[in-house]
Amino acid sequence: MSALRIYNSESKRKERFRTKAKRVGLYVCGITPYDVTHVGHAFTYTSFDVLVRYLGYLGYGVTYVQNLTDIDDDIIRKSKELKKQWRRLGEENAQKFLEDMRWLNNEQPNVYPRATDHIEGMIRIVRKLLKRGVAYERKGSVYFSVSADKGYGRLSKLSKKRMLLIANERGNDPNDPNKKDPLDFVLWQAKKPGEPSWPSPWGEGRPGWHIECSTMSTAYLGHTVDIHGGGSDLIFPHHESEIVQSEAATGKRFVRYWMHTGMLRYKGAKMSKSLGNLVLIGDLKKTYSANAVRIYLLSHHYRSVFEFYEKGLRKAKRREELFKKVWRTQSKTGKSLDVVEYEKKWARAMDDDLNTPKALETMERLAGCILKEKTKNVSGAKAFLNIAFGIMGLTIEYR
Ligand SMILES: [Zn+2]
Structure with a gap:
């Protein structure tokens, strides 16, 4: 179970x-x-x-x-x-x-x-x-x-x-x-x-x-x-x-x-057709990637009521860029970077009524850690992030 x-x-x-x-x-x-x-x-x-x-x-x-x-x-x-x-x-x-x-x-x-x-x-x-x-x-x-x-x-x-x-x-x-x-x-x-x-x-x-x-x-x-x-x-x-x-x-x-x-x-009211305060996916497509839109949406818990702000999308775009940077890092040959704590934290967040905002934060912290790493082997950390990207539906893959 x-x-x-x-x-x-x-x-x-x-x-x-x-x-x-x-x-x-x-x-x-x-x-x-x-x-x-x-x-x-x-x-x-x-x-x-x-x-x-x-x-x-x-x-x-x-x-x-x-x-x-x-x-x-x-x-x-x-x-x-x-x-x-x-x-x-x-x-x-x-x-x-x-x-x-x-x-x-x-x-x-x-x-x-x-x-x-x-x-x-x-x-x-x-x-x-x-x-x-x-x-x-x-x-x-x-x-x-x-x-x-x-x-x-x-x-x-x-x-x-x-x-x-x-x-x-x-x-x-x-x-x-x-x-x-x-x-x-x-x-x-x-x-x-x-x-x-x-x-x-x-x-x-x-x-x-x-x-x-x-x-x-x-x-x-x-x-x-x-x-x-x-x-x-x-x-x-x-x-x-x-x-x-x-x-x-x-x-x-x-x-x-x-x-x-x-x-x-x-704009201060529930987004609805009758009020006409809509943001369409078609509009977002012109400026943002699907990854950025997903990161933006999933940085809110699914039950939360929230106001749509474009600055949130810009933040999501920066997160996507960080994730992509990790993808491009070369793994070192030293001792492996320990990711157990990150994995546990991530799973705890997801198990807690799908807390995607917390899960994404953990992924961001791990990504930052991988980028700073000078000597340790980060391939295990990258493999975990890859799985987490898949569950968030992000198409940031490693070769
Ligand atoms: Zn129905």
């Missing part, structure tokens, strides 16, 4: 990471490709990329599933605004996102499912929920009845009043006359004029957003997912709703460890 501890957003504490098998199922909510991706997305997916690499280093096999929410309210709204076919809009933005992720050296997830390829599975779960009496159908739409599950609010720890407030800010319609409770969320939405739709037992319509992720995660990872992740803005209502509907359908615990990344801020 490894010493890895992960902060579980559900228990709100760091927990020892335990699995029954050496294979870990990881599901990370992917993008809704209605617009360009920004550095906030890059922070989330780079953080999970490091998690996958580190789990591999610890000897776990990882099945990493990241979905593409290729149909939802935002895509439909944007496609109307731009007068562009919704599928084409999604396809173009998804391709750009994947290009950005490749540039950042984020490894491809093992499975990259699209919501529209899983409509049948979604319908199956909705039927189950109806049968179990936790959902109801009205005029071709199906809703999850939140009062049927006392556990609603278990992840976000929000009061019903707060939940309703936030849900309304995020697209919930509390005045929908078909609903029994304003907080009930939609599992299947009856077709509205001009919207894409699929046939279902309740007539033409489309799935609700939450059911998409419940379906895709369990389709590839089974009823219980080891780690489910995403940005912390997804905790409520998205992940909260995923829990109740999945557990009501399967009768099994849905997720063992919930991991959420912090939100980036820029």
Whole structure:
């Protein structure tokens, strides 16, 4: 068993990471490709990329599933605004996102499912929920009845009043006359004029957003997912709703460890499309290397909320240059430089809920030490750094 501890957003504490098998199922909510991706997305997916690499280093096999929410309210709204076919809009933005992720050296997830390829599975779960009496159908739409599950609010720890407030800010319609409770969320939405739709037992319509992720995660990872992740803005209502509907359908615990990344801020507010304060990967590409961007992002803990500053990127660039300098040093023939303490420190940082800022600091100190070394053999130290670079996803290789 490894010493890895992960902060579980559900228990709100760091927990020892335990699995029954050496294979870990990881599901990370992917993008809704209605617009360009920004550095906030890059922070989330780079953080999970490091998690996958580190789990591999610890000897776990990882099945990493990241979905593409290729149909939802935002895509439909944007496609109307731009007068562009919704599928084409999604396809173009998804391709750009994947290009950005490749540039950042984020490894491809093992499975990259699209919501529209899983409509049948979604319908199956909705039927189950109806049968179990936790959902109801009205005029071709199906809703999850939140009062049927006392556990609603278990992840976000929000009061019903707060939940309703936030849900309304995020697209919930509390005045929908078909609903029994304003907080009930939609599992299947009856077709509205001009919207894409699929046939279902309740007539033409489309799935609700939450059911998409419940379906895709369990389709590839089974009823219980080891780690489910995403940005912390997804905790409520998205992940909260995923829990109740999945557990009501399967009768099994849905997720063992919930991991959420912090939100980036820029110019004093959360970086978001609606506020327009975005820094795009495309802009950073013009001035910085992918290594520098990764070093910058990973010098913040994945759960931290931080303000984006360009001076941080310049610092990251200097760190990258230092790492490259080490690469060019020639090894001496004397006694080996002792790296045990550095290795331990680095592993302790990574095991402590993936403390990448501390791990990078240790790597920087070791790099400085190698450069100052006049007589000792540094090849062991360089070999360790090489492994650490790989886990951070940095492409600074030794010959
Ligand atoms: Zn999701």
